[in-house]
Amino acid sequence: MIDKNLLKQLRPYRYGAAAVVLLDIVSAVIITARCYCLAAIIDDMLFSRLDREAAVPRLALLLFLFLLEAAFNLGVRFIAHNASIGIREKIRCTFIDRLVSSSPFSSVYNTDLLQLLTRGIDSFDPYFAKFLPQLVLTVTLLFVVLIAAFYNDWVSGIIFLVTLPLIPFFMMLIGKRAQLENNKQWAALTHLSEVFSELLAGMAVIKIYNQGKEQLKNTLRAGEEFSRAVLKVLRIAFLSAFFLELIATLSIAVIAVNIGLRLLYGHVGFLPVFFVLLLAPEFYKPLRQTGSMFHDAMGAFTNAEKVFAAIQKKNTVGGNRCIDFTKAPQIRFSKVYFQYAKQRENALNGVNLNFAAGKVTAIVGRSGAGKSTIFSLLLRFISPTAGNIFVDDIDVTSLAEKFWHRNIAYVPQQAHIFNATLRENICMGKTVDDEKINGAVEAAGLQELVSSMPQGLNTLVGNGARGLSGGQIRRVAMARAFLAEASILMLDEPMEGLDIMTEKVVQAGLKKIAQNKTVIIIAHRLASIRNADVIYVLEKGTVVEYGTDAYLCKNGGLYCEMLASSTGGRQL
Ligand SMILES: Nc1ncnc2c1ncn2[C@@H]1O[C@H](COP(=O)(O)OP(=O)(O)OP(=O)(O)O)[C@@H](O)[C@H]1O
Ligand SMILES: [Mg+2]
Structure with missing residues (x-):
């Protein structure tokens, strides 16, 4: 989930990364405050018969919190998006520089590398622009929500704590399989590109030797192979989205039923447990989102290894003597x-x-x-x-x-x-x-x-x-x-x-x-x-x-x- 080489790329953007962490922490507090505000308004409406005039400033505060949350969200996206552009540009420059300075005989000159240079490096975008900021938000939100939950209703806090590991555990369970299918998809794409570029390069020979139909079959076969690989990746993504949704919904239902029963029997006051009930979706939503973003960012994990292996490949050509042979040498x-x-x-x-x-x-x-x-x-x-x-x-x-x-x-x-x-x-x-x-x-x-x-x-x-x-x-x-x-x-x-x-x-x-x-x-x-x-x-x-x-x-x-x-x- 955390790739060392990818994380290293964040070094020049450490202030941006710190800003994202800070904004995410504040966002987590705002989300919790928003839930409390809504719970308090409903509590007052139900039990204190809140009149219209008194409700306006509270509703205004609620609206303000919503807007503030949206603004912070936008800020995080803006910073992460810019960092993602800068990081990809830098990686691409280093990659091209390495490609140019390496020997034309080295194995780096192949279709796979062309794919890595284009689609491969672009696949880092969901990792930097979406997955990482979402992960930070999720972690901070979990802490804030857990503190709020335990403070207001410890029973729900325990349910949160018990169900919390289910989602990351499930993600880990399917992560390996998803990575395998992603690798297969990448190999199928590379093969398709190879077949296609060979088709274009050898067009004249194919035509003269009447091999058009054979080549078409080859291309279609490679295309089908790729489609099958894509479908397998999508199947895992849909399956994981379904299970994540199911775990989250069931967990919220357990909390809601538990709170409902205790309210019915008058064991708890309305405001604290209703506040915790409102927090429940906020607790599972980022977990779910991190799960689906993890799938988007899967390409980055698959390609990071290859991209950085190519970049870090040692240039065997040594020597640093700088001599201009102005006279013809022997x-x-x-x-x-x-x-x-x-x-x-x-x-x-x-x-x-x-x-x-x-x-x-x-x-x-x-x-x-x-x-x-x-x-x-x-x-x-x-x-x-x-x-x-x-x-x-x-x-x-x-x-x-x-x-x-x-x-x-x-x-x-x-x-x-x-x-x-x-x-x-x-x-x-x-x-x-x-x-x-x-x-x-x-x-x-x-x-x-x-x-x-x-x-x-x-x-x-x-x-x-x-x-x-x-x-x-x-x-x-x-x-x-x-x-x-x-x-x-x-x-x-x-x-x-x-x-x-x-x-x-x-x-x-x-x-x-x-x-x-x-x-x-x-x-x-x-x-x-x-x-x-x-x-x-x-x-x-x-x-x-x-x-x-x-x-x-x-x-x-x-x-x-x-x-x-x-x-x-x-x-x-
Ligand atoms: N990139 C390569 N990888 C593996 N073997 C190679 C490679 N390039 C050349 N060879 C082999 O090395 C040998 C010498 O090749 P070289 O290209 O030096 O021959 P040449 O004398 O220049 O031939 P020509 O006159 O056809 O250009 C040949 O047997 C060739 O098959
Ligand atoms: Mg020759």
């Missing part, structure tokens, strides 16, 4: 091994690589040889299982990640385009003058595309706007890297998807940009890297040969074989 891989999780074989088997300062080094090899893994290690998305990577003889893990990334311009194998203008996509948050942007656009062979666009560089591109072809996206990524002015340039298959003419333009641009930088190019098209200073040939995670194109050609090894089987022979 990069060295020393006996580097790497094995992906759940893979039996090593992706890299003790590779030694030397990327000379200010030179162009190429990595070639068959698909799956481990080329992109070398980049992921250098970018520190993953860490070597064994071995070290040095930059100018400094272990790369000792560098602060943000500073390290500032030294790198990177074109990934699968380039991504953001829903923004072409300019924003190229500049990536930097303020750069038009001359430099045009230089990068020209070097990446994007000039024709820019001039064909209605608003030139200011045209919106990406999913929701003007789409770009695979080759165009790759060139936007190239322009982005060219503009970065970093001393290390890493290109994973830069010429993929480019026609011969465009490739020539990009090659020329690359040659110009590559001056005084440590350039590493991964390439399948061997023709594009034949002029590289050193070429490493990788096979099953091992360097099988390396050297210049001329040396490797003479060597007659895998490179030679690959060259022979490749078509064309364009030069860098």
Whole structure:
């Protein structure tokens, strides 16, 4: 019922929380005073024949107490609602920050996390805005009412005390089951989102392979699964509401009958017991409300564990040295091994690589040889299982990640385009003058595309706007890297998807940009890297040969074989 991690979030709102407690205490006193006032008015009307004139101020007082209670209630809601907004915003910011700073290879990138970020964090609202203030009110009201009851009619006080634990006991009894069903509902929702996003992502393939009906069945099945899970949660919620209501009603009935009988036999005076009778619903109402709010807040308990586990996940990337490599650095891989999780074989088997300062080094090899893994290690998305990577003889893990990334311009194998203008996509948050942007656009062979666009560089591109072809996206990524002015340039298959003419333009641009930088190019098209200073040939995670194109050609090894089987022979 009380989650430690969720409660910790209240720290910055401790004054607000104190105000809520204070308002709830005063509210509890007002509720008791209101009941006494009403009991006194009815007592006077019945036994003292209260006249109209004398009744007016008392009724006015009663009305005032009602209004005061409503105002306090509003105040509590206002404070709790604002705190809930602030807390969720802060959690969401921390969550996004953690997501951005974690490795793209970490398991955090999945649909479940997307759900947690949106619906998961929003499910904390009923906990902070409703459940917690209600719980405080309930506890304070119980104390005040019990004191008032024992003072006025101890028999009813005992009945209150005996029936009091029934409701929390019942809530605890069904709490575990409700939590289980809530977890199942969450899993079903995540599955439904996965099925749906897969459906959207693979639409073209589904259409071509006529899998529409199968996919529809899958989606409907997932939808039904979710509906069933929701119904189970609702069933428990309705069942618990029914039992809470039943316990409260029966308890009030027991008190009423008991008071009625004692009044009938004249064992007690009217005012104190009638006051206690009026207090009875006020005693059980908040208990009942806490019970139903507990169900509303159940999502918060389910998701808090996952959200805080993701937030508190330790970032394994250590090091805090802040070095800007203004001069092109030398990069060295020393006996580097790497094995992906759940893979039996090593992706890299003790590779030694030397990327000379200010030179162009190429990595070639068959698909799956481990080329992109070398980049992921250098970018520190993953860490070597064994071995070290040095930059100018400094272990790369000792560098602060943000500073390290500032030294790198990177074109990934699968380039991504953001829903923004072409300019924003190229500049990536930097303020750069038009001359430099045009230089990068020209070097990446994007000039024709820019001039064909209605608003030139200011045209919106990406999913929701003007789409770009695979080759165009790759060139936007190239322009982005060219503009970065970093001393290390890493290109994973830069010429993929480019026609011969465009490739020539990009090659020329690359040659110009590559001056005084440590350039590493991964390439399948061997023709594009034949002029590289050193070429490493990788096979099953091992360097099988390396050297210049001329040396490797003479060597007659895998490179030679690959060259022979490749078509064309364009030069860098
Ligand atoms: N995220 C991952 N999780 C598990 N295994 C992976 C992952 N990424 C790559 N691998 C495996 O590691 C090996 C090396 O992959 P890598 O992406 O480095 O190859 P590559 O040489 O870049 O191939 P390609 O030329 O097709 O891009 C492959 O066997 C691949 O299946
Ligand atoms: Mg690759």
